[in-house]
Amino acid sequence: xxxxxxxxxxxxxxxxxxxDSVRRFVDERVLxxxxxxxxxxxxxxxxxxxxGELGVFGANLPEEYGCAGxxxxxxGLIMQxxxxxxxxxxxxASVQGALAMYPIYAFGSEAQKRRWLxxxxxxxxxxxxxxxxxxxxxxxxxxxxxxxxxSDGSWVLNGSKMWITNGSTANIAIVWAKTNGDAxxxxxxxxxxxxxxxxxxxxxxxxxxSLRASDTSELSFQDVRLEADAILPGSGGxxxxxxxxxxxxYGISWGALxxxxxxxxxxxxxxxxxxxxxxxxxxxxxxxxRLAEMLTEIVKGQLVSLxxxxxxxxxxxTPQQVSLAxxxxxxxxxxxxxxxxxxxxxxGILAExxxxxxxxxxxxxxxxxxxxxxxxxxxxxxxxxxNAFK
Amino acid sequence: xxxxxxxxxxxxxxxxxxxxxxxxxxxxxxxDEAGLxxxxxxxxxYAVEAALQINEKGGGGETVVVAVGPDSVQESLRKAMxxxxxxxxxxxxxxxxxxxxxxxxxxxxxxxxxxxxxILFGKHAFDTSAxxxxxxxxxxxxxPCVTAVSQLDVASGRGSARRELEGAAELVEFPLPAxxxxxxxxxxxxxxxxxxxxxxxxxxxxxxxxQLGAVRVSVQKAELPPERPAGRIIGEGASxxxxxxxxxxxxxxxx
Numbered sequence: 001x002x003x004x005x006x007x008x009x010x011x012x013x014x015x016x017x018x019x020d021s022v023r024r025f026v027d028e029r030v031l032x033x034x035x036x037x038x039x040x041x042x043x044x045x046x047x048x049x050x051x052g053e054l055g056v057f058g059a060n061l062p063e064e065y066g067c068a069g070x071x072x073x074x075x076g077l078i079m080q081x082x083x084x085x086x087x088x089x090x091x092x093a094s095v096q097g098a099l100a101m102y103p104i105y106a107f108g109s110e111a112q113k114r115r116w117l118x119x120x121x122x123x124x125x126x127x128x129x130x131x132x133x134x135x136x137x138x139x140x141x142x143x144x145x146x147x148x149x150x151s152d153g154s155w156v157l158n159g160s161k162m163w164i165t166n167g168s169t170a171n172i173a174i175v176w177a178k179t180n181g182d183a184x185x186x187x188x189x190x191x192x193x194x195x196x197x198x199x200x201x202x203x204x205x206x207x208x209x210s211l212r213a214s215d216t217s218e219l220s221f222q223d224v225r226l227e228a229d230a231i232l233p234g235s236g237g238x239x240x241x242x243x244x245x246x247x248x249x250y251g252i253s254w255g256a257l258x259x260x261x262x263x264x265x266x267x268x269x270x271x272x273x274x275x276x277x278x279x280x281x282x283x284x285x286x287x288x289x290r291l292a293e294m295l296t297e298i299v300k301g302q303l304v305s306l307x308x309x310x311x312x313x314x315x316x317x318t319p320q321q322v323s324l325a326x327x328x329x330x331x332x333x334x335x336x337x338x339x340x341x342x343x344x345x346x347x348g349i350l351a352e353x354x355x356x357x358x359x360x361x362x363x364x365x366x367x368x369x370x371x372x373x374x375x376x377x378x379x380x381x382x383x384x385x386x387n388a389f390k
Numbered sequence: 391x392x393x394x395x396x397x398x399x400x401x402x403x404x405x406x407x408x409x410x411x412x413x414x415x416x417x418x419x420x421x422d423e424a425g426l427x428x429x430x431x432x433x434x435x436y437a438v439e440a441a442l443q444i445n446e447k448g449g450g451g452e453t454v455v456v457a458v459g460p461d462s463v464q465e466s467l468r469k470a471m472x473x474x475x476x477x478x479x480x481x482x483x484x485x486x487x488x489x490x491x492x493x494x495x496x497x498x499x500x501x502x503x504x505x506x507x508x509i510l511f512g513k514h515a516f517d518t519s520a521x522x523x524x525x526x527x528x529x530x531x532x533x534p535c536v537t538a539v540s541q542l543d544v545a546s547g548r549g550s551a552r553r554e555l556e557g558a559a560e561l562v563e564f565p566l567p568a569x570x571x572x573x574x575x576x577x578x579x580x581x582x583x584x585x586x587x588x589x590x591x592x593x594x595x596x597x598x599x600x601q602l603g604a605v606r607v608s609v610q611k612a613e614l615p616p617e618r619p620a621g622r623i624i625g626e627g628a629s630x631x632x633x634x635x636x637x638x639x640x641x642x643x644x645x
Contacts, residue, residue: 055584
């Protein structure tokens with residue numbers, strides 16, 4: 001992996017060690033199977049126990065809950081390496097760690113944390129995150145899923161969620177719902193919903209041309225009864241799920257760079273070996289410009305994510321800073337994947353190469369976890385003080 | 391059940407990634423280390439894995455990794471601990487001498503009173519391909535030595551090993567303590583788990599001066615292999631075959 005700016009020198013020995021371990025896992029276990037899994041439209045579930053053993057799930061959460069207790073730069077490097085394999089594989093880990101384990105860690109009771117986090121870290125219990133609804137994507141405050149508290153303290157849940165990664169694989173869903181008939185987003189609470197509950201249905205969303213090596217589902221809840229201890233006691237208002245998204249988006253800003261790095265490396269190698277008009281195509285100016293652009297954007301993105309990670313570890317990062325990194329890095333990755341695919345010529349459309357798979361995946365990454373456009377408006381509001389959403 | 395606890399020392403070396411592009415340093419007697427990525431030598435990595443598996447199977451014991459080297463070798467020692475070794479010893483030198491016997495003397499001095507049942511090495515290190523240190527250490531310690539082992543088991547104070555030969559294999563037995571050098575047949579070295587990497591920071595790493603023996607062998611000159619001459623295209627299709635055969639016979643002399 002080319003490190004043109006010697007960014008390794010800004011990483012500690014443990015940070016490099018974590019990156020190298022996950023890199024080897026991806027090289028040896030993910031890359032050999034991912035092209036076929038993508039074409040077949042299946043998530044390679046057989047990798048889950050190994051990912052758990054390696055320790056990638058919730059890796060930045062504390063050791064006392066069975067997690068690896070890594071810093072946020074290490075966590076980001078894990079996401080980078082996983083997405084160098086495939087956005088679907090990284091998405092699986094993002095959802096498990098940042099969107100299912102994190103809310104239990106941040107808003108759960110001590111008993112909930114002890115019960116759920118250790119088996120989730122091992123990959124024995126899989127989680128998903130239900131926030132988005134069919135008619136409420138960028139605007140989650142409009143959600144209509146509702147939980148009503150019963151006289152005995154239990155809850156009854158009704159509603160539906162869409163675009164749920166890991167939805168049909170999951171053992172538990174972290175579902176966000178308004179409560180007790182209150183339509184304002186202040187009433188939103190989080191619930192741990194076992195997916196084998198009566199009235200819970202998960203249906204695979206078919207026909208995806210992106211993130212094919214990832215489960216994406218529609219969830220529906222019809223009078224799902226939940227014990228009193230299903231609610232995350234520390235959750236309250238839309239702010240809670242948005243805090244989870246900030247965690248996940250931070251990881252995505254690193255992950256997208258991994259996909260970009262994979263495309264760049266593939267394009268670079270191809271340009272040096274593919275001969276046309278009697279010499280390697282890497283000798284032609286047009287391909288050199290392509291490669292120079294890719295390299296420059298990757299280096300810039302790496303510096304953004306690394307600095308953001310240091311701010312996160314210092315406890316000073318803001319959601320708006322995360323928006324900048326997610327928006328930029330995913331955007332440049334989509335461009336790099338497309339340029340890599342073009343450089344590869346006709347071979348670039350084959351699943352044997354990674355470029356087109358990454359290119360198609362990144363369209364989802366561009367759209368989920370706050371679309372590119374929504375992050376633009378977050379940044380616009382941050383600098384002008386004027387809200388363009390309303 | 392299970393074998394009794396075994397105390398194992400694994401002597402490792404830190405070498406550059408074998409797929410690097412090498413340059414000769416300005417001294418003219420070594421490779422230029424700038425920009426190279428270093429790691430536990432491949433065969434030594436197999437030796438670490440073999441030790442960990444023996445102690446996991448036995449359900450106890452201790453695995454100690456030992457290396458002669460400058461402070462940079464601590465990273466490799468910590469990596470072995472992140473894979474599962476219990477503690478590490480650095481025998482500190484400014485640079486590792488080319489004389490394998492001098493290195494073996496430092497290791498033997500460290501290991502002789504350690505109470506080790508088994509002392510493992512890689513069969514040789516990629517950077518020198520000398521294969522001297524393991525066997526010389528065995529000799530200095532007066533222990534039986536089995537080299538280039540592809541499979542290793544320990545039971546009831548005895549070891550058994552498989553050695554791959556050209557077109558055959560042999561199975562050997564030996565009493566413990568013993569020195570064994572490891573070939574790549576044993577299980578592939580595991581990835582350090584992320585928890586293992588964090589745990590390694592808390593494991594003991596002792597650093598002390600190496601008691602090197604006299605250095606009597608030194609490198610006078612290092613050079614890269616000659617560039618391979620460019621290939622030649624004889625022609626295309628079936629019509630080129632006779633000329634190709636003729637050249638393979640008369641010029642390359644391989645037919």
